[in-house]
Amino acid sequence: MTRVAAYILGGSGYGGGELLRLLSQHPQVQSICAVSRRHAGEPFWKTHPNLYRMVDGKFEAEPDWSALSEAEHAVVFSAMPHFELAQQLPVLAKAWAKHGLAERLTLIDLSGDFRLDSAAEFERACGKPHPYPQALGTFVYGLPEWQKDKIKGAKRIASPGCFATTIQLALLPLAGLRDLGFIAVSAMTGSSGSGATPGETTHHPTRANDFRAYKVLSHQHEAEITRLLDTEGSTGYSLAFVPHSAPLVRGIFATVQLHPPAALGLTAESLRKRYEDFYRDAPFVRLVEDTPRIVAVVGSNFCDIAVHEKHGNVVVMAALDNLVKGMAGQAIQDMNLGCQFFENAGLGILGIYPG
Numbered sequence: 036m037t038r039v040a041a042y043i044l045g046g047s048g049y050g051g052g053e054l055l056r057l058l059s060q061h062p063q064v065q066s067i068c069a070v071s072r073r074h075a076g077e078p079f080w081k082t083h084p085n086l087y088r089m090v091d092g093k094f095e096a097e098p099d100w101s102a103l104s105e106a107e108h109a110v111v112f113s114a115m116p117h118f119e120l121a122q123q124l125p126v127l128a129k130a131w132a133k134h135g136l137a138e139r140l141t142l143i144d145l146s147g148d149f150r151l152d153s154a155a156e157f158e159r160a161c162g163k164p165h166p167y168p169q170a171l172g173t174f175v176y177g178l179p180e181w182q183k184d185k186i187k188g189a190k191r192i193a194s195p196g197c198f199a200t201t202i203q204l205a206l207l208p209l210a211g212l213r214d215l216g217f218i219a220v221s222a223m224t225g226s227s228g229s230g231a232t233p234g235e236t237t238h239h240p241t242r243a244n245d246f247r248a249y250k251v252l253s254h255q256h257e258a259e260i261t262r263l264l265d266t267e268g269s270t271g272y273s274l275a276f277v278p279h280s281a282p283l284v285r286g287i288f289a290t291v292q293l294h295p296p297a298a299l300g301l302t303a304e305s306l307r308k309r310y311e312d313f314y315r316d317a318p319f320v321r322l323v324e325d326t327p328r329i330v331a332v333v334g335s336n337f338c339d340i341a342v343h344e345k346h347g348n349v350v351v352m353a354a355l356d357n358l359v360k361g362m363a364g365q366a367i368q369d370m371n372l373g374c375q376f377f378e379n380a381g382l383g384i385l386g387i388y389p390g
């Protein structure tokens with residue numbers, strides 16, 4: 036397969052806009068369609084002005100799957116709110132089968148609907164029962180730095196959450212170690228993390244000059260993070276995650292602190308080497324000195340990480356763009372792996388500096 040037809044559900048949102056921006060530059064994407072119920076019939080650029088005269092196309096009111104009938108392979112990105120894809124999947128799957136797409140379609144979900152595999156875990160994390168539990172476990176979790184081999188060739192991929200990606204990348208080289216003890220995670224996100232529709236706590240005037248915590252010790256992404264640690268065999272740890280909302284538009288910055296037992300030998304030098312070795316072949320993770328910076332990653336698919344140790348106290352900091360490595364960029368990285376393209380195809384963009 037050399038080129039694919041892409042279809043975006045939820046094309047008018049922030050994730051949809053980033054998918055349009057990045058997919059339009061992707062060498063292996065031959066066409067892009069996108070759905071928006073509110074902006075049906077309007078050109079993409081009216082909602083996403085950065086696309087003006089560069090990305091042609093109009094939003095469709097509902098998907099027209101016949102547009103994909105000639106495609107050698109189709110990739111459907113679902114960038115709809117949580118619970119939507121899970122509710123729509125039975126009907127969508129029937130429509131794909133009717134159009135002969137079942138065998139030549141890769142589905143990538145950007146929401147949290149299929150990141151966890153068990154209905155009980157999902158309900159604990161999200162506070163509601165899963166709308167379509169029969170489909171749980173049919174998606175591969177799309178964190179390439181963790182399980183790239185599983186993503187390669189996968190037809191259903193659940194792209195990880197933005198906080199979850201940042202914190203998992205900060206912790207991944209330590210996963211599997213025993214008795215890590217108390218792991219304190221403090222992470223902040225910009226306002227685009229809440230999507231394009233303003234809410235009382237996410238609207239710009241109410242947060243532009245504010246800094247506050249929310250969902251303290253109860254954020255739904257914690258389940259993705261502890262699942263990774265548990266799967267890798269970590270025991271004897273307790274993780275406390277405090278998310279913050281920061282006066283930025285884009286970006287996540289996570290600080291992870293722990294005091295592992297001396298027997299683990301996690302000195303400043305050994306930690307640096309451990310992270311360098313672990314991420315040697317990861318094209319989108321960069322180890323930096325001192326501190327990562329939001330302004331160095333925004334617009335790009337990079338996650339920058341710094342590691343420190345003093346008197347046995349370990350600090351790992353990670354920063355990424357929630358709309359790119361935390362969302363659309365990672366979904367495209369997943370498409371590249373799922374479709375057996377180069378992992379970094381279409382993602383060679385640098386951030387903009389100063390922001």
Ligand SMILES: NC(=O)c1ccc[n+]([C@@H]2O[C@H](COP(=O)([O-])OP(=O)(O)OC[C@H]3O[C@@H](n4cnc5c(N)ncnc54)[C@H](OP(=O)(O)O)[C@@H]3O)[C@@H](O)[C@H]2O)c1
Nearest residue numbers: 045047048049050071072073114115116117146228230231
């Ligand atoms: N923002 C982030 O940083 C981030 C990061 C990682 C993952 N995510 C997840 O990615 C998904 C998209 O996030 P976003 O920030 O792009 O959200 P958003 O800006 O609110 O966009 C949501 C999109 O879904 C469409 N939509 C809403 N309700 C729908 C329905 N019932 N049926 C079909 N389409 C519907 C909307 O368009 P119309 O109403 O015009 O149809 C819009 O295009 C969410 O599940 C979010 O949790 C977000």
